[in-house]
């Protein structure tokens with residue numbers, strides 16, 4: 001008789017055994033096996049494991065265990081992305097050091113992670129706050145600096161006036177407020193440390209083609225980068241200055257009725273403008289607006305005419321007015337637009353408001369603005385040509401350059417915050433920037449700092465940092481006081497995991513050759529554009545500097561769905577719908593929680609799954625039945641049980657390979673239903689435990705040990721399905737008698753003629769006819785037809 005299923009009796013016990021025996025450590029690369037690098041996004045150590053963590057790490061663990069049992073050497077590392085604002089805010093609130101707070105969180109979270117019973121390769125762990133990690137983050141930055149990939153530029157940045165810091169475009173929400181503090185984000189011109197991600201814009205799009213990623217993730221990246229093909233041409237102003245514009249519709253050049261400069265356009269302050277004050281006020285107002293608002297098509301267009309300034313259309317020679325208007329963005333294209341109100345919606349709206357001429361130059365419809373196909377009209381000698389024919393001619397005529405423009409901007413990484421990696425730059429007395437040499441890395445984060453936000457970078461208040469800089473570099477030298485955006489830290493962690501103890505380099509080429517690229521990267525949909533794009537850039541930049549072997553970091557990427565509360569809403573404390581995984585584990589066990597998460601629905605679909613108490617109870621009941629299965633062992637099992645076992649193996653193997661954990665679980669349920677009735681042999685019972693092992697690692701280990709095994713079930717090989725049992729499928733074929741279809745036979749698909757005849761003899765449907773027939777010949781085409789020829793009696 002089986003023991004009761006009391007998960008609390010053995011889950012902790014086995015976790016301890018696995019940890020003591022280090023069975024999941026990977027150690028050195030074993031070239032006799034194929035490698036599989038499975039990556040999950042390294043977590044921020046927030047101090048408490050939530051259901052999202054379980055979903056993010058527990059379900060991929062099934063895949064990891066399966067691959068390991070299938071003979072691969074699997075790397076499944078875990079670590080901590082531990083710099084960042086929450087620690088700083090918590091520290092300010094509690095008046096403690098962010099380092100202490102973070103480190104105690106890491107220790108606690110590590111314990112919690114162990115309680116999941118995952119097969120993490122703990123021997124390869126790393127954390128962004130470790131000095132031997134951030135030392136390399138800094139070193140790579142200095143390498144980028146030396147190769148012009150990191151630079152000091154002046155940029156218009158998004159400024160969060162509550163958190164007093166720069167935030168990324170991505171952190172500005174659709175309504176123009178900050179994701180961080182909720183404040184309305186304002187624009188500020190600031191000197192900024194930036195990374196030249198735009199150098200790689202084309203590659204970042206083109207190389208997507210070679211990756212085995214879901215289409216929508218690739219498309220997300222393409223859109224984010226936003227490549228736009230067009231032309232650049234110049235208009236001459238009455239002042240003699242030339243203004244370059246970027247257009248995707250140079251064919252509409254005859255329809256340009258005014259020119260627009262962005263409020264940020266550098267030429268404006270140099271022009272002699274009659275209504276100078278009005279223009280200056282307008283520019284100041286525009287600077288307070290969020291870019292999202294400026295681009296918002298539903299908002300009314302605003303602008304001011306530059307009195308006393310005109311421009312000349314390079315093709316028609318026509319003199320047109322010049323405006324400043326904030327629907328033109330300073331950092332996109334050239335920051336200036338040739339406006340064609342007849343064929344562009346924004347220009348149309350603006351022209352109506354300011355009573356500017358609207359000249360249709362593409363025929364097709366009278367309804368304006370019109371952006372469809374057609375022929376040129378009102379365009380001099382080009383009238384009658386199609387858009388495609390006219391485009392190259394105009395480009396040639398006005399000497400335009402065919403160019404590409406990208407939405408993507410250079411990545412501004414400087415933050416006026418404390419809890420991050422100090423930018424390893426020092427300034428000489430003349431203000432020239434120099435990288436801190438490797439021998440002085442890590443360039444330590446000083447501790448004598450008051451990090452209450454004031455708008456000034458906290459590091460500026462460190463006496464120690466100032467003194468350190470002068471001591472090492474000389475009198476009058478000053479340190480950079482900004483820290484790096486935490487997306488920098490997470491741009492290369494997968495390279496450190498594989499060589500986490502190396503003191504010579506962040507990750508050796510040899511280790512990269514052994515382990516990279518990441519074979520499968522499981523992550524959240526929220527990281528499709530930012531993190532995944534930044535880390536692809538980082539990899540490409542390293543590759544270019546010959547510091548990385550590969551050009552792309554991740555071969556396969558999956559975005560998982562989101563687990564909701566029982567009420568179908570996003571889990572949040574204020575809604576009181578948060579499921580605490582620790583409580584669930586206490587109640588039903590870690591195996592049940594993990595298997596339930598795997599069973600909720602397809603793991604690799606970006607959708608939402610509400611937590612269902614009934615569902616988790618169902619999984620628990622299933623595992624209880626598994627626990628009792630030992631009572632159904634019989635000496636000789638029926639063939640049906642063997643067939644069912646091999647079908648289950650084949651199905652589970654295929655499903656695991658495709659990360660379809662939910663259907664794999666269903667297949668196992670079907671098997672258990674069958675053998676509870678029909679019985680199973682001891683050998684089949686053991687085989688079944690091994691297929692279940694990736695899903696329920698604790699229970700299967702316990703049952704395995706009960707059978708007398710001394711080595712872990714997780715060191716067993718994943719069973720292979722025996723083909724002979726799989727072919728037991730049937731086919732239905734037609735039966736013809738003297739050329740006429742008279743009935744059907746359902747046969748095993750491999751049935752030979754004798755088997756077909758035997759089934760025929762037993763056929764109720766054909767019995768009557770066959771009794772009246774003297775058969776002279778039977779022609780059997782396996783899987784297709786049975787032809788009977790004979791004479792009627």
Ligand code: ANZ
Pocket residue numbers: 228246247248249250252262327328329330331332333334335336337338339340342343344371405
């Ligand atoms: C004339 C024109 C005529 C345009 C027409 C469009 C339609 P995408 O495709 O998004 O790249 N543009 C250029 N720079 C801009 C800026 N800094 N701020 C706002 N708008 C800008 O858009 C390219 C088009 O957006 C360009 O082509 C330009 O307007 C405008 F029938 O030029 B077009």
